[in-house]
Amino acid sequence: MNFFALLQMGFGLQVSFTDSIVNVLMLSLASMTIIQTFRYYHPNPSQFWIILLLGLVFSILFNIAAKLVLQAILKDNSEYIRFLNESTFLRGTFALLMVEWMIILNLLWNMLKQEIKQRNMLEETMVLAREAELYKLRQQLQPHFLFNSLNSINALVGSKPEEARKMIEQLSTFLRSTINRKEDDLVPLTEEMEQIDRYLEIEKLRFGHRLNTNISIGENCDKALLPPLLLQPVVENAIKFGLYDTLEDVTISIETECMEGFLQVTVSNPFDPTSTVSRKGTGFGLTAVQRRLYLLFGRQDLLLVHPEENNYITTIKIPQTNV
Missing domain, CATH: 3.30.565.10 (Histidine kinase-like ATPase, C-terminal domain)
Known part of the structure; x- marks a missing residue:
């Protein structure tokens, strides 16, 4: 019951304070129990009856525990004990509403975390798939150019060995600059044009x-x-x-x-x-x-x-x- 409501009903400060403290502690204990329970158990939202049943069980336990503790502490106050017994239904209804509200909030929070987790996993999967496809595209482009260059080198080896050697050096420089570069790394235009110059030097030899x-x-x-x-x-x-x-x-x-x-x-x-x-x-x-x-x-x-x-x-x- 509310602390000020008990005071207005004529109960003393000690009784009102004790009643409020016990109910707050029991409600906190119920909240912690609910949070721990739903950390490991996630009912399907369509299973609404399970949520109602869990709320009913928790509220009954909460109400019984609070009543037993208050009866033990204030057993000498017969007027309060009589009031406690008469307000059992009201307290039980209040406990049920509070517990159901805590369960719903906890379920919504867990659903939100699960949705965020799934969304992050989906984004990570999409990023990995994108990086894999980008890598595959780059790897598919390299062999075509490499094969043409090697064929040209093969043709130059016998007739123009000096040009073949120069082409091998330029090809090595070109390929070295393409290794160990992440796809997401953007490069300055000047650096890309230097790479184009290396490529064109190879093609000019061809x-x-x-x-x-x-x-x-x-x-x-x-x-x-x-x-x-x-x-x-x-x-x-x-x-x-x-x-x-x-x-x-x-x-x-x-x-x-x-x-x-x-x-x-x-x-x-x-x-x-x-x-x-x-x-x-x-x-x-x-x-x-x-x-x-x-x-x-x-x-x-x-x-x-x-x-x-x-x-x-x-x-x-x-x-x-x-x-």
């Missing part, structure tokens, strides 16, 4: 004077960031469709521009619509780049490929947060 490049870095792009090795498949794709169907000299252009919120990289290669075999899709390299961009930034519109007069244009937009 194609000789036929391959020319024109690289233009836009202003205010010093702090621009992008995923590592994102541009190499795009440049490789441009070389493939720019040189494979012609014996003439070809210039591959790479232009970067920093605009509000984006780093835009444009790679273009010339092609002859009358002699070039029609492209079916964008090829695995560009498909992998588009998939990487989607996994990293959640957007499908960051890679655009289109012909323009006698040039094939590939445009990549990389979202920026510090440019």
Whole structure:
């Protein structure tokens, strides 16, 4: 019963205080018991009858324990003992409401924690799956370039051993820089372009004077960031469709521009619509780049490929947060 209500009913300060303290202690004990119980037992929310039954059991035990303790402490106060017996139903109803309320709160709290835990597990699983797919995409891109380079080295060993040795050194430098890099690590544009320069040096040894490049870095792009090795498949794709169907000299252009919120990289290669075999899709390299961009930034519109007069244009937009 409420401390002030007992005082208003004429009971003394000691009796009112004792009654309140005992009920608070018993209620605290019931709360601790409920919390410990539902740490290990999580009933299905549809099993509402179990919740009611548990509440009824706890309230009965709570009421009996409180009554026994109060009778033992205040046994000499006959007026209070009579009042205690007459208010048994009221106390039991109050105890039932309090216990049921504590059980419901505890169940809701446990359900919330379980939902948060499951959500965190789902997010961790999605992150692991995303990282695994990104790693797989990068690993699939490397063998294609590596096989072409090794074939070129094999062709140069007999006729031009010095160029073959130089190509092996450049290939080693290029591959070394791709090892032990996490997919989530963004690299500066300058570092990525250094990697592109290494790649182009290897390709120039393969194609000789036929391959020319024109690289233009836009202003205010010093702090621009992008995923590592994102541009190499795009440049490789441009070389493939720019040189494979012609014996003439070809210039591959790479232009970067920093605009509000984006780093835009444009790679273009010339092609002859009358002699070039029609492209079916964008090829695995560009498909992998588009998939990487989607996994990293959640957007499908960051890679655009289109012909323009006698040039094939590939445009990549990389979202920026510090440019």
